[in-house]
Amino acid sequence: MTETLNxxxxxxLLQQTGVPEVLERLDRExxxxxxxxxxxxxxxxxxxxxxxxxxxxxxxxxxVLHMAFTxxxxxxxxxxxxxxxTILHRLGYIRRDHLVVASRDDLVGxxxxxxxxxTKEVLKRAMGGVLFIDEAYSLYRSENERDYGQETIEILxxxxxxxxxxxxxILAGYEDKMEQFFTLNPGMRSRIAHHIRFPDYTEExxxxxxxxxxAEQNYYLDEAAERAFVEYVRCRKRLPNFANxxxxxxxxxxxxxxxxxxxxxxxxxxxxxxxxxxxxEDIRASEVFRECExxxxxxxxxx
Amino acid sequence: MRxxxxxFSFLPDLTDEQIERQIDYILRNGWSVSIEYxxxxxxxxxxxxxxxxxMFDLKDAAGAMFEFKKCRxxxxxxxxxxxxxxxxxxxxxxxxxxxxxxxxQDDPGFRxxxxxxxxxxxxxxxxxxxxxDKPAGERY
Numbered sequence: 001m002t003e004t005l006n007x008x009x010x011x012x013l014l015q016q017t018g019v020p021e022v023l024e025r026l027d028r029e030x031x032x033x034x035x036x037x038x039x040x041x042x043x044x045x046x047x048x049x050x051x052x053x054x055x056x057x058x059x060x061x062x063x064v065l066h067m068a069f070t071x072x073x074x075x076x077x078x079x080x081x082x083x084x085x086t087i088l089h090r091l092g093y094i095r096r097d098h099l100v101v102a103s104r105d106d107l108v109g110x111x112x113x114x115x116x117x118x119t120k121e122v123l124k125r126a127m128g129g130v131l132f133i134d135e136a137y138s139l140y141r142s143e144n145e146r147d148y149g150q151e152t153i154e155i156l157x158x159x160x161x162x163x164x165x166x167x168x169x170i171l172a173g174y175e176d177k178m179e180q181f182f183t184l185n186p187g188m189r190s191r192i193a194h195h196i197r198f199p200d201y202t203e204e205x206x207x208x209x210x211x212x213x214x215a216e217q218n219y220y221l222d223e224a225a226e227r228a229f230v231e232y233v234r235c236r237k238r239l240p241n242f243a244n245x246x247x248x249x250x251x252x253x254x255x256x257x258x259x260x261x262x263x264x265x266x267x268x269x270x271x272x273x274x275x276x277x278x279x280x281e282d283i284r285a286s287e288v289f290r291e292c293e294x295x296x297x298x299x300x301x302x303x
Numbered sequence: 304m305r306x307x308x309x310x311f312s313f314l315p316d317l318t319d320e321q322i323e324r325q326i327d328y329i330l331r332n333g334w335s336v337s338i339e340y341x342x343x344x345x346x347x348x349x350x351x352x353x354x355x356x357x358m359f360d361l362k363d364a365a366g367a368m369f370e371f372k373k374c375r376x377x378x379x380x381x382x383x384x385x386x387x388x389x390x391x392x393x394x395x396x397x398x399x400x401x402x403x404x405x406x407x408q409d410d411p412g413f414r415x416x417x418x419x420x421x422x423x424x425x426x427x428x429x430x431x432x433x434x435x436d437k438p439a440g441e442r443y
Contacts, residue, residue, distance in 0.1 A: 096362055117355070124370070128363025166365040 014048050017090045026083050030076060031212065032205035039196050040084070047091045064193040065093060066160055068136075069172040070179075071198025074244030077172045078132065080198075084170065085130040094168055100126035104138040107152045115148040119155045127166045136171035137181035153185060160191050201244050206233045210248045214278070219256065224280035232283055235292035251286070258282040304412035306344045309384060309400040322371065322385065322403050326364040329387035329399055335359045336367040338374050340383045342442040344410060344432050357388060371403060380406045380443040406443045410434070 014020060023044060027037060046063070053060045065088065069077040082099055089097035102122045109115035123131065133139070139149040160169050171188075173181070175197065182189040201209065207230055214221060221229055236247055259282045263270055307313060317325070329336055336358045339351035354374040358367055367385070374383055387399035411433040418427040434442040 095365075098362055124358060124366030125360050125362065127361075127365040127369070163365070163369070166363070166369075 010048065010052065013052060017048070017092075019044050019048070019087055019090050022083060022086050022090065026080075029212075030079065031208045032201050033076060033080070033198065036076075036080060036196055036198055039194070040080070040087070043194060044087055044091070047088075047093060051091060062093075062164055064164065064191065065168045066192045067168075067170045067194040067196060068178065068182075068192045069170060069196050069198060070175040072174060072200055072244060074246030074248075075198035075200065076245060077198055078134070081130065081132045081170050081172065088130065088168060094130060095128040098126075098129040099132055100129065101132045101134060102126075103134045104149070107133070107156075108139065108147075108149050110148075112148075115151045116155060119152045123155070123159050123167065127163070130168045130170060132170045132172065135173050137173045137177040140181055140184055142184055153188065157187050157191065203230075203233055203237060206237070206244070206248055209245050210252060213249060213252055217252075217256075219259075219276050219278055221278050222280070225278050225283055228280045228283040232286060232288060235288050238295060239288065239291055251288075254286065255282045258285055304410055305405075306346060306382075306402075306410070308346055309402055311401045316405065317401075317403060319368070319372075323364045323368050325399075325401065326367045326371075326385060329385075330361060330364060330367075332387070332389070332398070333391070334387040334389045334398055336361060337386045337388060338367070338371055338383065339386065340374055340378050340381045342378075342381045342406075342439060343435060344382060345413075345430065345435065351382075351384065354383075375404050380408065382406065408443055410443075 023041060026040065030037070050060055050063055067084070069081065071077055078101070085094070085099040086097055088094045100122065106122050107115075107119050109118050139152055141147040141149055156169065159167060171178070171192065210229060210233065211221070232251065233248070236242060236251065241247075255278050259278050262279070262282060263274060305312075311317060311325075326336055337356075338354040340354055341348060341351040355370060358370065361367060371383065371385065381404075382402055383404035384400055384402045386397050389396060389398040413430045413432050416429040416431045418429065419425070420427045
């Protein structure tokens, strides 16, 4: 007797896991990132098929799920990693929906014999879930021979290989530095199945993200403020140290500060609408506009 | 002679899978796991050596199981037990303790130690494991 499957089964199985819900939330709540979303959809689809194959007894080894997220600061690597943990959990590839974030400080020790227990401690805490290593390239400092980061990488590689059932590792970092990190640690690259690139946001996407953040915090921009905000984003994007969505978030925090100051200076009665509204002047007061102008003038003067 | 100390000691030895599920139970209750080992089987020996630190912030049994297996690798001929410590107020004490690994060889057992007490008209009895004759580290 052979089992037959009609095409709806696959969809039903997917529905059962609750993964589409997470994917849809990913689509809705995260602006832009089209290539990332496609890739995650692919991974999710693959994992469902893999699961089905396993249930039918077709030979399937556990897929390697370790990932690398590369991209500029503020492109949403951590946020996507959190969602990834949920997806993997719903599909039953990790036992717990939890994500442990670690950086060099948590993993590498200060003196001989300090590194291994520290790394193992973090690995143990992450087991059953996802270990997210932020700025993974900082683990390896090629210029310093006596650096203990190498030891961490060795332990990490060993666990990544031997305890695939217990742990999914996601390495994250800026693209060029991660590239260098992988060339120096060839074992690491081959053990990572999914390399996902996070593209920079466009101006429109940044504005959309900003509006989403503002709405989430129960504020709103009036019409003039909205125009100013678009201009603000355009200026901020040109200035150095631009960190995509993170810069936008910081900017919104400062708008809120200025709004509060404005309300105090005006004194008198305050309506609920006043508390929610961010006005043009809150945005225009920003240093960014001045710096941007300077930059433009400088650019024109230059030959 | 088999020593009976802690939970499950009258049951047959637990398999790895059963140990993992017991650890999972400990973690689900919010207790922290620690692993201890000794080569002195006397029932009154409650001071065992610690294998690493108690594992706080552990979410999944795999982490504790990893340490347990490491400990068993290092001390295949020792007793190893798994403890669960309840840190909640009013308890702050060990709630669970079970022997997860025993020496593979047969335990030679215990000798009865007789001591004459006071003026010689009272006899006191005690137990002494035969293995305790050898120095620590060379037993079994």
